[in-house]
Amino acid sequence: MGDKRELTVELGERSYPIYIGEGILEDAGKLFVQHGISIKSPIMIVSDVAVAKHHLPLLQSVLEEAGYSIATAIVPSGEGSKSLSVFEDLVGQALKAGLDRKSTIVALGGGVVGDLAGYVAASYMRGIKFVQVPTTILAHDSSVGGKVAVNHPLAKNIIGAFHQPELVLYDLNTLQTLPPRDVSAGLSEVVKHGLIWDAEFVTWCDENAERLLALDPDALGYALYKGCSVKAAVVSRDERENDLRAILNLGHTIGHALEAVAGYGELLHGEAISIGMVGSARLAVRLGAPEDVYTVTKHVLRRVGLPTKLPAHLDTNAIMDAMMHDKKFQEGTMVFIVPVAIGQVEINKSVSSALVREIVEELKREE
Amino acid sequence: MGDKRELTVELGERSYPIYIGEGILEDAGKLFVQHGISIKSPIMIVSDVAVAKHHLPLLQSVLEEAGYSIATAIVPSGEGSKSLSVFEDLVGQALKAGLDRKSTIVALGGGVVGDLAGYVAASYMRGIKFVQVPTTILAHDSSVGGKVAVNHPLAKNIIGAFHQPELVLYDLNTLQTLPPRDVSAGLSEVVKHGLIWDAEFVTWCDENAERLLALDPDALGYALYKGCSVKAAVVSRDERENDLRAILNLGHTIGHALEAVAGYGELLHGEAISIGMVGSARLAVRLGAPEDVYTVTKHVLRRVGLPTKLPAHLDTNAIMDAMMHDKKFQEGTMVFIVPVAIGQVEINKSVSSALVREIVEELKREE
Numbered sequence: 001m002g003d004k005r006e007l008t009v010e011l012g013e014r015s016y017p018i019y020i021g022e023g024i025l026e027d028a029g030k031l032f033v034q035h036g037i038s039i040k041s042p043i044m045i046v047s048d049v050a051v052a053k054h055h056l057p058l059l060q061s062v063l064e065e066a067g068y069s070i071a072t073a074i075v076p077s078g079e080g081s082k083s084l085s086v087f088e089d090l091v092g093q094a095l096k097a098g099l100d101r102k103s104t105i106v107a108l109g110g111g112v113v114g115d116l117a118g119y120v121a122a123s124y125m126r127g128i129k130f131v132q133v134p135t136t137i138l139a140h141d142s143s144v145g146g147k148v149a150v151n152h153p154l155a156k157n158i159i160g161a162f163h164q165p166e167l168v169l170y171d172l173n174t175l176q177t178l179p180p181r182d183v184s185a186g187l188s189e190v191v192k193h194g195l196i197w198d199a200e201f202v203t204w205c206d207e208n209a210e211r212l213l214a215l216d217p218d219a220l221g222y223a224l225y226k227g228c229s230v231k232a233a234v235v236s237r238d239e240r241e242n243d244l245r246a247i248l249n250l251g252h253t254i255g256h257a258l259e260a261v262a263g264y265g266e267l268l269h270g271e272a273i274s275i276g277m278v279g280s281a282r283l284a285v286r287l288g289a290p291e292d293v294y295t296v297t298k299h300v301l302r303r304v305g306l307p308t309k310l311p312a313h314l315d316t317n318a319i320m321d322a323m324m325h326d327k328k329f330q331e332g333t334m335v336f337i338v339p340v341a342i343g344q345v346e347i348n349k350s351v352s353s354a355l356v357r358e359i360v361e362e363l364k365r366e367e
Numbered sequence: 368m369g370d371k372r373e374l375t376v377e378l379g380e381r382s383y384p385i386y387i388g389e390g391i392l393e394d395a396g397k398l399f400v401q402h403g404i405s406i407k408s409p410i411m412i413v414s415d416v417a418v419a420k421h422h423l424p425l426l427q428s429v430l431e432e433a434g435y436s437i438a439t440a441i442v443p444s445g446e447g448s449k450s451l452s453v454f455e456d457l458v459g460q461a462l463k464a465g466l467d468r469k470s471t472i473v474a475l476g477g478g479v480v481g482d483l484a485g486y487v488a489a490s491y492m493r494g495i496k497f498v499q500v501p502t503t504i505l506a507h508d509s510s511v512g513g514k515v516a517v518n519h520p521l522a523k524n525i526i527g528a529f530h531q532p533e534l535v536l537y538d539l540n541t542l543q544t545l546p547p548r549d550v551s552a553g554l555s556e557v558v559k560h561g562l563i564w565d566a567e568f569v570t571w572c573d574e575n576a577e578r579l580l581a582l583d584p585d586a587l588g589y590a591l592y593k594g595c596s597v598k599a600a601v602v603s604r605d606e607r608e609n610d611l612r613a614i615l616n617l618g619h620t621i622g623h624a625l626e627a628v629a630g631y632g633e634l635l636h637g638e639a640i641s642i643g644m645v646g647s648a649r650l651a652v653r654l655g656a657p658e659d660v661y662t663v664t665k666h667v668l669r670r671v672g673l674p675t676k677l678p679a680h681l682d683t684n685a686i687m688d689a690m691m692h693d694k695k696f697q698e699g700t701m702v703f704i705v706p707v708a709i710g711q712v713e714i715n716k717s718v719s720s721a722l723v724r725e726i727v728e729e730l731k732r733e734e
Binding site for chain 1: 451454455458459462463489490491492493494514516519520521522525526527528529607
């Protein structure tokens, strides 16, 4: 059994702890009480069909044993549930279950469930408490920082809030059923946290790639601890994305465009971000960074099983158009997060679109 | 021409000013610039059909002359627009108009438009700037304090946020077209602010009732200034309604129940709150407050043209049921705001429902 790890996201009165380890869910009742989750008001656990089947019975019974009154709301698996209509339905279920201003909503699942349930918690009665129980590797990213949202037919994540959880329970046992492709895609954001902040951790990911892909609990626990720690450090310094927090978007400008053009599903989020990070590294070298920014970035992403080449059939014009609509372009300025070395990035607000176009073309010819 | 008045809602870094006076809208361009509303990013003015006809052309042209790029979104008049479907439509219009993270949403209208547009501003890209331009007397209440929301089919105001505006522009000229019944209903919350906080102001309302009903700008400007000041003082001490802010709900527990049972429309909000405040005053006397709490409350409300008697055809059981579902009942405790003197209230968390039932019956026999 691996170590249990704990870290705190420092946000003043909104600070909260993250617990990472095997069997954390069995301690959920004790941890809820310890962190002030009211036992008098009903709790609603939101999950999706796939996750609920595996993990809801344990979480529900542990909380009920601790004296909590539990309602459950199960949504279809997949991005389609991040809609206002599912949101409205969940608010109705919360009302029928009698949730009041001291109630708590628990998100049991990956990023979709976390974003959706978090936005319900942010909005219900103008904001009630929220607990994240992530069940994917990718969700280590969305469970830190309080960004919650649903999609609009015209744009992803455009309707949302900043709403910090009370605590995050990361049980490594829930990750054991992940398909290999989701493991690699989840590791994309883990590696990203190394690339923007911690060169030593990038080396560690390279050296421990096999253990990570085999879901070795010790390696996985350490990687999630490091990934969450970097994200927490950044978010603590800039909760509402005024400046620094933008560095977390390394690879995301190209990555989001690829997801939009490929149609959600062909490329997983982590895969699109992987290709985007290789693009950012190429851009960095063109702007004067050392060559190893590119070679190391590409190497470590391939080591954890991620694609680094842009699918050649995706139209370059369509990709460029999608980037122009990305919400990170403020007041017409084109912003890119660009590495200056492994473990260090800068925000470049004047990248020319002609250069970006060249990089997109190069990514199609990547080995 | 009456005086122009200014006050500040003190909320630390979320503090904002309220400007009250005749012709304030003509200064909108200058005031927007002065308060940091970005000229580079598009603005969207949200209004309703009735208000837009009278006041949108002036506001739009003043802002365009100041160099702002303006989009407009007009919703149907009435409570029906406070729905998630209208909300989703407004987000779509904001996207099509190119609103970015530095854009501002302006609410031009009464409480419905303020609540709806405010929730769009709170949610769009996880929160953008927001300016309130109230055009009703009642909206003096909702424009202070940052409570924004839409309705769910099962409950009013259940989906929302706390989102403070950057500034509030209260042009008394926009109030001149209000029908007399809306004038009185709006004065209900003005009087409420006296009853909970400022006995002298209650006397002033009594002495100046005719001027208020005649929409005399000097009297109206002073009354709105005082009403906003009390609300600001309360909200400054308790932004997120943890305790003190609850005193603003004087008359609302009974009032909301009357609105729900009568069906929205038979009783205006201010009228229902007026009856509710008379009920609270009766309750107060039964709990030991001096008799004048009741006589003065009833007198001043009648002076500004408000009903004080509960319509006899409304079913007492239905009213009691509606109160039990009010979201202000936390963890099963029945909470009432009860006057202890004119200008002073307390939060009583243990009012028996049998006593409330008696009060409801008495309100039906009110003179």
